[in-house]
Amino acid sequence: MKYIRITYDCEKCGVSCTTTTHNLKYRDRHKNEHICQKCLIKLEKSNAVFEAVPVEFHHQIFSGCIDYKIATKYLRGISSKILVKFGCSICNCECCIRWSKLADRKHHRYDNICLKCLDNLIQNEPAKLELNRNNSKLLWQNKDYRIQCLRAFDLHNKTMQTDPEYANKYRRRSRSVEGTVLINGHKIRFDSAYELIFLWGVRDRYCKIRRCNFAIAYGNHFYHPDFFVVDKNGERTIIEVKGFYKSNVAEKQAAANSYIAETGIADSYILYDTERLLIECILRGLGGGHMWKQIGEINNATTIAFTDPKHQRIASIGISRFRRETKNKKNIEASLHR
Numbered sequence: 001m002k003y004i005r006i007t008y009d010c011e012k013c014g015v016s017c018t019t020t021t022h023n024l025k026y027r028d029r030h031k032n033e034h035i036c037q038k039c040l041i042k043l044e045k046s047n048a049v050f051e052a053v054p055v056e057f058h059h060q061i062f063s064g065c066i067d068y069k070i071a072t073k074y075l076r077g078i079s080s081k082i083l084v085k086f087g088c089s090i091c092n093c094e095c096c097i098r099w100s101k102l103a104d105r106k107h108h109r110y111d112n113i114c115l116k117c118l119d120n121l122i123q124n125e126p127a128k129l130e131l132n133r134n135n136s137k138l139l140w141q142n143k144d145y146r147i148q149c150l151r152a153f154d155l156h157n158k159t160m161q162t163d164p165e166y167a168n169k170y171r172r173r174s175r176s177v178e179g180t181v182l183i184n185g186h187k188i189r190f191d192s193a194y195e196l197i198f199l200w201g202v203r204d205r206y207c208k209i210r211r212c213n214f215a216i217a218y219g220n221h222f223y224h225p226d227f228f229v230v231d232k233n234g235e236r237t238i239i240e241v242k243g244f245y246k247s248n249v250a251e252k253q254a255a256a257n258s259y260i261a262e263t264g265i266a267d268s269y270i271l272y273d274t275e276r277l278l279i280e281c282i283l284r285g286l287g288g289g290h291m292w293k294q295i296g297e298i299n300n301a302t303t304i305a306f307t308d309p310k311h312q313r314i315a316s317i318g319i320s321r322f323r324r325e326t327k328n329k330k331n332i333e334a335s336l337h338r
Contacts, residue, residue: 010036012062049080088114161222162215179306194243200298201282206231218255236266242273292319
């Protein structure tokens with residue numbers, strides 16, 4: 001008998017397949033049926049699932065992912081690694097979880113809850129919270145553990161005081177205008193709108209501008225100056241930029257001058273407050289409108305990477321337009337929830 005090579009579309013998944021009439025004829029199961037090898041394996045390994053789920057839903061089994069309602073209705077008590085698709089009942093995110101993992105949960109078994117929300121529910125249960133509190137108390141009674149924690153805490157506090165880069169990485173984030181600005185081919189970090197405006201305003205005045213990478217002791221604390229600059233004559237200056245918040249300015253200024261005298265790291269120290277910024281025409285006016293207008297001009301002239309995407313949007317379209325845009329979005333969201 002002559003065997004012919006044939007091409008067909010799988011009856012289950014629709015994939016195009018090529019085989020011979022010999023292979024179709026001598027299969028152990030589903031002889032002469034136009035079913036691909038992958039679907040044959042699924043029929044073999046997921047036999048219990050196919051028997052439990054009505055025929056009209058078999059196409060979902062062949063696709064490898066079935067709907068949550070179908071799974072919970074027909075597959076309870078059946079172990080399978082097939083994926084189950086559902087929207088989390090708490091956070092509404094779309095999830096795909098293996099049925100076996102959903103069925104083997106110790107808490108909220110079969111519930112359509114994602115792993116993140118499930119973990120939050122477990123950790124916030126009163127019994128679990130009480131257990132964690134008791135475990136923490138027992139752990140803190142361990143002398144070696146307590147000493148290790150206190151040492152780590154002291155080291156962190158000391159490094160936050162003495163290492164400006166470490167302090168910038170681990171400090172608490174604020175709502176200030178922060179990011180980096182490209183000046184003369186170099187990215188320079190700024191921690192406030194005044195610092196950004198200052199950097200752009202003096203870009204041609206100094207041949208070198210960088211963040212200060214040292215800390216200055218004053219009292220029982222350490223002070224991190226903002227910038228270290230070198231002008232075209234080679235004179236080195238430590239610069240501090242201040243807006244309206246001027247905490248311990250006099251003490252810090254005295255400490256900086258003493259540090260310069262002791263180390264010779266710079267030739268002078270300059271404090272740029274809002275008054276000096278205005279006198280030197282670096283800042284053109286006070287208030288949010290003036291500030292964002294200048295930042296918008298800087299944004300059009302160079303590359304600014306803001307930490308907060310909101311600030312990037314304000315710099316692009318202006319503060320007034322941004323406020324209208326935000327107000328319109330809130331009105332639209334309110335109308336949708338009515």
